[in-house]
Amino acid sequence: MIRKVVRGIITLLFGTAGFYLDYLIFRNVNIAHLGNTLGFPIRILWTYVISFVFLAIIGFLVAPFCMRVFMRLVKWLDCRLTRIPLNDLVGGAIGAITGLLIASLLSSSFSNVSFIGPVLGLVLSIFLGYVGLIIGVKRKEELLNVSNLIPRLKGEKTDKTKVARSKSIPPNYKVLDTSVIIDGRIADIVKTGFIEGILLVPSFVLEELRHIADSSDMLKRNRGRRGLDILNQISKEALIKVEIKEIDFEDIAEVDSKLVRLSQNLNCPVLTNDYNLNKVAEFQGVKVLNINELANAVKPVVLPGEEMYVQIMKEGKESGQGVAYLDDGTMVVVDGGRKLIGQHTIVMVTTVLQTAAGRMIFAKPKALMEKTQVEYTDGVNMLG
16 A cells, blocks of 8 residues: 555656656747747647656656665665764764755855856855764764753753653663574573563564574474474563564674674673674673573582482593483583493582583592592501
8 A cells, every 4th residue: 555655656746747847848948939840839738738647657667666776775774874873873963964054154155156156056065064974973972062061950851851861761672592592491581580671583583583494404493493482482471571673784694793783783682592692792792691601600509529419321531430410401420430320329529610511510429439538547547
């Protein structure tokens, strides 16, 4: 419906242009003399009708092309303007408007000069507008700080200003990436109520999830569908709001780079468990909320000397080692536990290491520790 209305407006504008063009032609042409030259009388009304209809048809035919060009221009401007800080936009606009006002005042002095006068006025407007834009961007801090020279109003006006400023505070967004949606733990975290604000899902992340869900690879397809199910589950929770933002950056190909750009523009953190995205975002000054770091932070604290009841599951990398796992997935490397594979046993913690991949616990079977302690005590007594 909107496209039809826009197409009708473009058609009408072209027809009006044809009407005005006909008016300009016949204002400077002797119609009677032209009719005598051609050998038949020319009716001015019919010339207006023909010009209007002819250019209206042209406008109707080129309207789709004009709309496509306009939409591309809007997207191009949107991609560029979202990258420019608000202070630069405001400062540049003030500088450009000031330059154009000065140019309009000076152009009046050239208005009486024939032919070259309008050209000089146009050149002057372009030059001073550009100079004002550059100065406004470079001196934006001084321009924006002019408001500090105006004394603050007291009483009720000050309260209204505070209310207006409080309303202008941006939403507390947290941008979700594809990996954290597919991971699924974000749904459990939302249920606990530890996350507040609005979970923002960009349209390009939703599109990537859809592509993964439509993949020919069964594993990828299952992961993509799981991500969509998790997203639907979160959106139905009353504890937090999920918002889908229709935005894209056509000048950027990678989704991770788009996430970083969006977080920079909105000045909000990104929720992820992607190690590479975590490092890139931190390098570019974007706050990152990493689910893996949260999981490591809430794991129970284990100190050397504590006892644990575990089941040795498999062999370790070193000779004689066995490997067990805690309920939260923490790996426990048991020195001398190879011969206890498949058995439940009590181990004593010797060392706890925190790595980039998570936490590792090193331990020894309690029976072996006690045997070593007895042998050490007997040796000391014999020496004594």
